[in-house]
Amino acid sequence: MRITSLLTSDTLTGYLTSAESRYYQLSEEAASGYKVTKPSDDPSAAKKLININTQLNQLNSYLSNMSSASNELDTLDSTLSSLTDMIENVTDLATQAANGTYSGGDLSKIKTQVDSIIQSVLTTANTQYDGVYIFSGTATSTQTYTTVTDSSTNITSITYNGTPSTGDYERYVAISDGVSVGINATGDSVFGSYSVTTTGGVTTTTANGLFGTLMTLSNALGKNDQAAVSSCLDGLSTALNNVSGVRTKYASVSNRFTLTKNSIDTTITNLKASQSDLRNADLATVLEDLATQEVALQACYQVTSNMIGKTSLLDYM
């Protein structure tokens, strides 16, 4: 084959260009640490990487949802724990008062204590977490319980203002695809309510749940009615069981969160491993290739400078 000077220079330039381009590609891979930087580098890896990113974002959202909800659940649990203590306290007092040996003066001292506990229970019922009334259902800006007192500072009503337990009271937390869990208990199911209304000379007392029992107890103590005091003990026991039930229910929600969180953590670890496999360059191999390519490139430079214009018949004439 005839070798012409243009042929030589074109061919050598071609090889030089391809050696430089390969060198550049390897440098880019080593510097960025990625072997896939655009979809055409590896289209099926690109698709998987985008999907993995989406999934990681979703899973992290669930984790953060559960984390904030867990804090509220902890508040709920400690609130219900102090409530349990308060009910036990009242039960003790009521048991004492039901004992026939107490005098009217003693009963009135007990009534004072009971009234004070009622105020504590009210405060508990209006617990807020991060600006949200936790027992108001979905009416989170509405104070859970309000009281009305008469001219002699007797409580005439303790009213629940939140979403009734028959309505859309649940506040949901998304913990996985298509799964949302409610994390709140309504005040009316935990604390009940109390009201005394007088219409046309007829006084109607409506006493439900814990507040109902407590007010009935307080009134009974005020009237020195030991029989009535004694009949409140059942109500207190029922209320205690109720609180215990609510506490268990939401403790199991907490557990569920923990289990879900662990499972999500495992999934995230696996996804990140896949992501790394697909995307990250194996630096050891890349650097080795880069060194080899550098040698090849230098050889190319050497040959090019030797061949182009250096040797010809002119040197011998």
Add this chain to the structure above:
Amino acid sequence: MSITSSMEIAKSALTVNQAALTIVSNNISNMDTAGYSKLKVNQTGVVNYASTAITSAIVQANALSGVAISSIQRYSNAYLEKYYNSENSEYSYYKEYSTLANNVESLVNELKDTGLSDALSSFYTAANTLNGSPNDITARNAYVSAAENVCSVFNSMYGNLSDIKTSLVGDGSSTGSLQSSEISGEVDELNSLFDKLAVINGSIVKAGTDDDTSAAASSLLDERDSILTEISSYIPVNTEINRNGTANVSLGSYTLVKSSSVQRYLSVETTGSSSNPVAVNLVNKDDPTKTVDVTDLVDRGSIGAIIDISGSDANNLTINSVLSSLNSMANAFATTLNDIQTKTGTTTSTTGATIATTPMAMDKDTLKLITSTTAMFSASNGGTTITAENISVNKAIINNAYLVAAARVTDTTATSNTGNNTNIGLVINARNNTTALGGSTLENYLADFVSSVGTKTSIISTTLSTQSTVLSQIKTQLSSATGVNLDEELTDLIKYQRAYEAAGRVFTTCNDLLEQLVNLGR
């Protein structure tokens, strides 16, 4: 035989070698000229057959007349030239397509941190935060901002791709945008090449060559070949070299240039349709009203690549297919979220009855629940269909984030339940919804679509690199057949120099003999 005839013979040698040296000098000067075909002098012995009776050796010797140049051979290979031009069309097509495909791919490169999938992720993160505090104005504003961000990513992706298409072939309706487009520029350049070719052909005819025997015509022929190669890089043409050295160029069955006259020019016109915005026509030079649409015939060359990427063929990577996928995604996203924002739904009660659910927004003054009637997304140009180009968050919602319907209730009179987050729960779940895009979630669809752009781009890249190798192999062969080898030329240089010296020596010797002859009679 006479001494003077020897001198004449020597003189012919001097002339021939002088001419040969000129040719060698030309070759050496053009050693590195691209497209130059080496010239070679062919010599032949001259015999004068004028004497009718060649009876004796002396008479035979008298008939010898020295040397003459029989031809100046141009090293060329018409088959390789033609093969090179057709592969060049193919190569130019893929080169242009690859550059354009890389531009398109970089606009949909979701592996960077600034793409659509990141905007959607941020949006859903904001939705999850809102789910935790549905009546908090900060969370609502963050949610609306994240939605606006998604819209602006859609808008800019669409806008940038659409701009690329317009810069290539115009916008499909206005003549102004066509005139400033890339394809129009290339067509103009091509037409001027036709004119150039016609002029060269004319000069070749005037130089009166027949089978490349003239040295002067050789440079015209080199130029002809380079124009043909240049034409082949724009459109795929058939070339025919005529006996007199002129070239005819045709596209399909339509003759473009025949010898020294241009018969048809190329022109582009808008079609009014955005799926195939430009048509390429051939216009008769003599009768401009006669045109024929040859868009389908221009399937290679850089003009072919521009037409294909701006068209709608499902087998190619086209800008239109990317735009249409973006529109589908934007529409699905907006429609799903708008339905959650404003449409009533149903749910089953604890007793098994079906009850209606209503999405509820908040009144910004009373901070109570109100029925939600404002759509989340609307078309910014007031149109009825939401596309990637016009998707935007409703102005009313941007101004008042309380209009976002976070709640969904069964009892619309319980207006204090602002902590209800059921509707946002639906937004979060909509991420896994597969009905709007025929079986994929929005983000999976996006991943598929990006991956398919990547696949097509990668195929084009690979084909380009194969074609580049093919072309350079042909170029090597062509170069080998027609190029200048310095050592060959230097050898010839010495050869002719020596021959010249020898002929000069003969001349001098004959001159001395003649002088002796003249002095004989003294």
